[in-house]
Amino acid sequence: MANEILEDQIGGEYKYGFVTDIEADNAPKGLNEDIIRFISKKKNEPEWMLEYRLKAFRYWLTLEEPRWAHVSYTKPNFQDIIYYSAPKPKVQLNSLDEVDPELLKTFEKLGISIEEQKRLSGVESRIAVDIVMDSVSVKTTFKETLSEKGIIFCSFGEAVQEHPELIKKYMGSVVPYTDNFYAALNSAVFTDGSFCYIPKGVRCPMELSTYFRINASGTGQFERTLIIADEGGYVSYLEGCTAPMRDENQLHAAVVEIVTHKNAEVKYSTVQNWYPGDKEGKGGIFNFVTKRGICLEDNSKISWTQVETGSAVTWKYPSVILKGDNSVGEFYSVAVTNNYQQADTGTKMMHLGKNTRSTIISKGISAGFSNNSYRGLVRIAKGASNARNFSQCDSLLMGDKCGAHTFPYIEIKDKSAVVEHEATTSKIGEDQLFYCKQRGIDNEKAIGLIVNGYCKEVLNKLPMEFAVEAQKLLAVSLEGSVG
Amino acid sequence: MEIITKTNITKDKLIAEFESSKNSLFGDLKLREAAAEAFSKQGIPNRKSEEYKYVNVELLLKGDHSFSSSKKLSSQQIGSTQFLKDAIVIVIENGVYNKEHSRINPLPQGLQIFNIAEANSNETFQKHFSKYSDIKSDPFIALNGALASGGVFIHVAKSAVIVTPVHIIHITSVSEATILNSRNLVVVDENAQLKIVESYEIIDSSVKCFNNALTEIAVEVNAIVDHYKIQNEKEFGNLISTTQVLQKKQSHFSTHTFTLSGSFVRNNLNMVLDDQFIESHLNGLYLTNGTQVVDNHTLVDHRKPNCNSNELYKGIIEDKSSATFNGKIYVRKDAQKTNAFQSNKNILLSDDGTINTKPQLEIYADDVKCSHGTSTGKLDADKIFYLRARGLSEISAKKLLMHAFASEVVDTVKIEALREYIEAEISKRFE
Known part of the structure; x- marks a missing residue:
C-alpha cells in the first residue's frame, strides 16, 4: 500500500534545468599541457601557478581512475571535455547594472535574485554571494562591506593576482595535488572558484555564499575553494549548485580546502542540486569532489553540513583533520537519491591532537532504483588522547528497488579514545502514514513531513535561508521520487 | 616493486607445490585444478586488497615452507588437548585425519564420520563437497581447494539428534616452517541436530606454522547446529580459518568463535541464508596481547524473506596487538522482513594496540529491520x-x-x- 503511494509519486521533475543563452568563451576540447597553458594564460596567471598546474597534470597522468566506490558509471572521457568555458563578455564588473541581463535572469530563475539581496542588505538576511558559472566567477557581491573588516572574499583567480602570498602558503596544504585522481585533475585544470580569508579576531558579519552553475554543454566544472580563518576568526559559508538538463554526463570535480587557526571556526554548508539525470538514468552530473578541512591549531572547529539531492553519481567525503588540541570536527549530512542516482558519500575524521571531538550524523534516503552509501573513516592516531567520536548513520528506504549501504571504517590506536557508531535501516511506517492521513494530510505531504522529521537533526544545522530551501528541495526530490 | 616480486615468488612457490603433488592428492583432480587456477588469478592479497587491508599476509607466507609434517605425536600429548571429557573426538594431526588417536567408537546412531580422503564415492559427500565455498571469492579458499591435505566428512542422518558433542581437534606439531591445508565437510540432514566443536592447537613446535583451514557446513531443513571454534595456537600459530555455512528452510545455526591466542588469526565466516524462516547467531570473543594480530571477517547473506540474524563480537586488546572486525550484512532484493542485527564492542587497554572495525550493511530490500552498532573505549x-x-x-x-x-x-x-x-x-x- 505504502509502496504504491510512493511509486505514484515518483516522477518529480528537476526544476533548474534551463539553459542560459550566453555566449561563452571556450577552450577546445581535450586535455594536454597546451590546454593547461591556455587556461593559465587566459587567467593571466603568474609563472608559479602554471608550474603548479603542470606538476599536477604530470602526476595525474601517472594515476588510474579510482573504482573502489560503490557506484557504477561509464568512465568519463577526459579528452572529450571542454576544460575552460567563460561566459562572454567577461569584463570587470563593478555594479550589477553591468552584468549581462541574461545572466541576471539565470539567477532569478535560480531563486537567488541578487538585486533583491542587495535591497535587503543591511536589513536582515545579509549574504555575500560569489557566483561561479561554468567554472568562472562572474560576480561577487558585498565585496566592499567585507573589505572594511579586512575580510577577503573574491574569486580564486583574483586572489591569485592580488594575494599570491596567501595562495602560495595555503593552496594544496590540505588537499595536495597528489591526494587522489580527481584532486590532481582539478589542480591541473581548475579555472576559478572562491577564496576567503578571515583575519585575526574577525567574526564575519554575514553569510558568505558561492553559487555554482554548469551552463555550457560539453564542459566540465573544476573549481577550487579555499577558506582560511585566522586566529579567532569565524565564518559561515554556503555553497549551492545547479546545472541544466542534458543527455550527456557532465563532470564536476571540485576541491575545497579549509584551514582554521587557533580558536577559529568555519561552518561550511552545501546544498547540492546538480542535475540528477532523467527518470531512465540518462544524463546528469558526475559529482566527484574532494573537500577537506584542517583544524591546524588549538581550539578550532570545522563543521560540514550538506544536503545532497542532485547529481547522477556523487562521490564525496568532506573531511576534517583534527590536528590542534581540543579541536572539533562535525559532519551533518542528508543525502537523497531517486530514480537511477547513485551516491557514495560520508566523511573522514582524523584525530591527531589531544581532546579532539567529532560528531557524524548522516541520513540517507533512497528511492526509485537508486543506491545510497555512507562511507566514513574515523581514525584515532596514537597519542590523540581523550579523543571522542560519535557517529550515527541512518538509512531510509522507499520502495523495494533501491539500496542503502553503510561502510564505516574505524581505526583506533589510542586507549583513551571513546568511539561509538550506530546505524539503522528502515522504511516509512504504514502506521505513520496512516496517522497523518487520518488527520487530513495527503500522502505526499505526509511523506514530506516524515522525511523532514527524519532529517531534522541535520536541517537544523543549516543557516536559516538554506534550511528553508533545503526543505523545499527535499520535498521536490521526493515528489515523484519516493519521499 | 620489491614487494611485488616477493609476492610472485610466494605465489609461484605455492603453485609449484600444487603441480608437483597434484597426482598424489585425494579427490577430484579437476576441482583441484580449477581451484589452483582461481588462486593463481587472485594471487596473495596485499594491503591494497580491501578484504585484507589490515593484515600483512604476504609476510607470513614468505620464506621456505614444507607442506606436510612427518612428526608423530604421542597419545599423551594428544590427550592434553582433549578438554571435553564427554565428547566424540576427531584428531586432525598436521592436516591429516588420524583415526587411531580419535575417539569414535561407538558412534551414536545416525552419525557417520569418514576420512575426507576416502569419502569421494559417498553420494552425500559428492552432493555437498566444495559446493558452498566459492574459490573465486577468496584466494585462501582457492588455495585450500587446490592443496587440501585431509580432514573429515561428518554426516548426520535425517532426524538424528546427536546429544554428545563432536570435538574436532586440529593439532599441529612441526619441526620446520609448514603450510597446512586441512578441510572438513559437515552435513546435517533434515530435522537432525548436532553440536560441533573445532579447536586449534600447536604443540611441541618452535617454528612458524601456517594453517589454512576450511570447514563447510550444510544445515538442511529444520536442522539445528551449534558450532564452536576455539583458537589457541600460542606464539607460533598463523591461522586462516574459513567457515562456510549454507542454511536451508527453518534451520537454526549458531556459531561461537573464541580466539584466545595465536600470533596471527584470520577468521572468514560466510553464512548464506538460502530460504525462509532461518535463524542464525554469530558470536565471537577475541583476547589479544603481545604482537598478536586477529582479524574477524563475517558475511551474512540474507537471500530470502523472513530470516533473523544476530551478531555479537567482543574484544579486549592489550600490548602491541591489533584486532580487526569486519562484519558484512547483505540483504538481497527478495529478502523482505529480514531482521539483521550486529554489534561489535572493544576495550583497548594499551597505547600501542590497534582496533579497526568496519561494520558494513548492504541493503536492497525496504521492509527490513537492520542495525549495527560498534563502540570502542576503555x-x-x-x-x-x-x-x-x-x-x-x-x-x-x-x-x-x-x-x-x-x-x-x-x-x-x-x-x-x-x-x-x-x-x-x-x-x-x-x-
Missing part, C-alpha cells in the same frame, strides 16, 4: 571506583570488569564443560 572509571570503594584492588577490579565484559559472549556457550574450559582459559589470560 574500562569505565566509575565502575572501577565503585569496586575499589568496596575494597577491591585496582587490578582485581579491572579483572572483574573484563570478565564481566567477556561473559556476555561466554554465556552463549551451551556445552557446560566447554564453557568451564573457556572461563578457565580466560582467567589464566587475565592473571
Whole structure:
C-alpha cells in the first residue's frame, strides 16, 4: 500500500534545468599541457601557478581512475571535455547594472535574485554571494562591506593576482595535488572558484555564499575553494549548485580546502542540486569532489553540513583533520537519491591532537532504483588522547528497488579514545502514514513531513535561508521520487 | 616493486607445490585444478586488497615452507588437548585425519564420520563437497581447494539428534616452517541436530606454522547446529580459518568463535541464508596481547524473506596487538522482513594496540529491520571506583570488569564443560 503511494509519486521533475543563452568563451576540447597553458594564460596567471598546474597534470597522468566506490558509471572521457568555458563578455564588473541581463535572469530563475539581496542588505538576511558559472566567477557581491573588516572574499583567480602570498602558503596544504585522481585533475585544470580569508579576531558579519552553475554543454566544472580563518576568526559559508538538463554526463570535480587557526571556526554548508539525470538514468552530473578541512591549531572547529539531492553519481567525503588540541570536527549530512542516482558519500575524521571531538550524523534516503552509501573513516592516531567520536548513520528506504549501504571504517590506536557508531535501516511506517492521513494530510505531504522529521537533526544545522530551501528541495526530490 | 616480486615468488612457490603433488592428492583432480587456477588469478592479497587491508599476509607466507609434517605425536600429548571429557573426538594431526588417536567408537546412531580422503564415492559427500565455498571469492579458499591435505566428512542422518558433542581437534606439531591445508565437510540432514566443536592447537613446535583451514557446513531443513571454534595456537600459530555455512528452510545455526591466542588469526565466516524462516547467531570473543594480530571477517547473506540474524563480537586488546572486525550484512532484493542485527564492542587497554572495525550493511530490500552498532573505549572509571570503594584492588577490579565484559559472549556457550574450559582459559589470560 505504502509502496504504491510512493511509486505514484515518483516522477518529480528537476526544476533548474534551463539553459542560459550566453555566449561563452571556450577552450577546445581535450586535455594536454597546451590546454593547461591556455587556461593559465587566459587567467593571466603568474609563472608559479602554471608550474603548479603542470606538476599536477604530470602526476595525474601517472594515476588510474579510482573504482573502489560503490557506484557504477561509464568512465568519463577526459579528452572529450571542454576544460575552460567563460561566459562572454567577461569584463570587470563593478555594479550589477553591468552584468549581462541574461545572466541576471539565470539567477532569478535560480531563486537567488541578487538585486533583491542587495535591497535587503543591511536589513536582515545579509549574504555575500560569489557566483561561479561554468567554472568562472562572474560576480561577487558585498565585496566592499567585507573589505572594511579586512575580510577577503573574491574569486580564486583574483586572489591569485592580488594575494599570491596567501595562495602560495595555503593552496594544496590540505588537499595536495597528489591526494587522489580527481584532486590532481582539478589542480591541473581548475579555472576559478572562491577564496576567503578571515583575519585575526574577525567574526564575519554575514553569510558568505558561492553559487555554482554548469551552463555550457560539453564542459566540465573544476573549481577550487579555499577558506582560511585566522586566529579567532569565524565564518559561515554556503555553497549551492545547479546545472541544466542534458543527455550527456557532465563532470564536476571540485576541491575545497579549509584551514582554521587557533580558536577559529568555519561552518561550511552545501546544498547540492546538480542535475540528477532523467527518470531512465540518462544524463546528469558526475559529482566527484574532494573537500577537506584542517583544524591546524588549538581550539578550532570545522563543521560540514550538506544536503545532497542532485547529481547522477556523487562521490564525496568532506573531511576534517583534527590536528590542534581540543579541536572539533562535525559532519551533518542528508543525502537523497531517486530514480537511477547513485551516491557514495560520508566523511573522514582524523584525530591527531589531544581532546579532539567529532560528531557524524548522516541520513540517507533512497528511492526509485537508486543506491545510497555512507562511507566514513574515523581514525584515532596514537597519542590523540581523550579523543571522542560519535557517529550515527541512518538509512531510509522507499520502495523495494533501491539500496542503502553503510561502510564505516574505524581505526583506533589510542586507549583513551571513546568511539561509538550506530546505524539503522528502515522504511516509512504504514502506521505513520496512516496517522497523518487520518488527520487530513495527503500522502505526499505526509511523506514530506516524515522525511523532514527524519532529517531534522541535520536541517537544523543549516543557516536559516538554506534550511528553508533545503526543505523545499527535499520535498521536490521526493515528489515523484519516493519521499 | 620489491614487494611485488616477493609476492610472485610466494605465489609461484605455492603453485609449484600444487603441480608437483597434484597426482598424489585425494579427490577430484579437476576441482583441484580449477581451484589452483582461481588462486593463481587472485594471487596473495596485499594491503591494497580491501578484504585484507589490515593484515600483512604476504609476510607470513614468505620464506621456505614444507607442506606436510612427518612428526608423530604421542597419545599423551594428544590427550592434553582433549578438554571435553564427554565428547566424540576427531584428531586432525598436521592436516591429516588420524583415526587411531580419535575417539569414535561407538558412534551414536545416525552419525557417520569418514576420512575426507576416502569419502569421494559417498553420494552425500559428492552432493555437498566444495559446493558452498566459492574459490573465486577468496584466494585462501582457492588455495585450500587446490592443496587440501585431509580432514573429515561428518554426516548426520535425517532426524538424528546427536546429544554428545563432536570435538574436532586440529593439532599441529612441526619441526620446520609448514603450510597446512586441512578441510572438513559437515552435513546435517533434515530435522537432525548436532553440536560441533573445532579447536586449534600447536604443540611441541618452535617454528612458524601456517594453517589454512576450511570447514563447510550444510544445515538442511529444520536442522539445528551449534558450532564452536576455539583458537589457541600460542606464539607460533598463523591461522586462516574459513567457515562456510549454507542454511536451508527453518534451520537454526549458531556459531561461537573464541580466539584466545595465536600470533596471527584470520577468521572468514560466510553464512548464506538460502530460504525462509532461518535463524542464525554469530558470536565471537577475541583476547589479544603481545604482537598478536586477529582479524574477524563475517558475511551474512540474507537471500530470502523472513530470516533473523544476530551478531555479537567482543574484544579486549592489550600490548602491541591489533584486532580487526569486519562484519558484512547483505540483504538481497527478495529478502523482505529480514531482521539483521550486529554489534561489535572493544576495550583497548594499551597505547600501542590497534582496533579497526568496519561494520558494513548492504541493503536492497525496504521492509527490513537492520542495525549495527560498534563502540570502542576503555574500562569505565566509575565502575572501577565503585569496586575499589568496596575494597577491591585496582587490578582485581579491572579483572572483574573484563570478565564481566567477556561473559556476555561466554554465556552463549551451551556445552557446560566447554564453557568451564573457556572461563578457565580466560582467567589464566587475565592473571
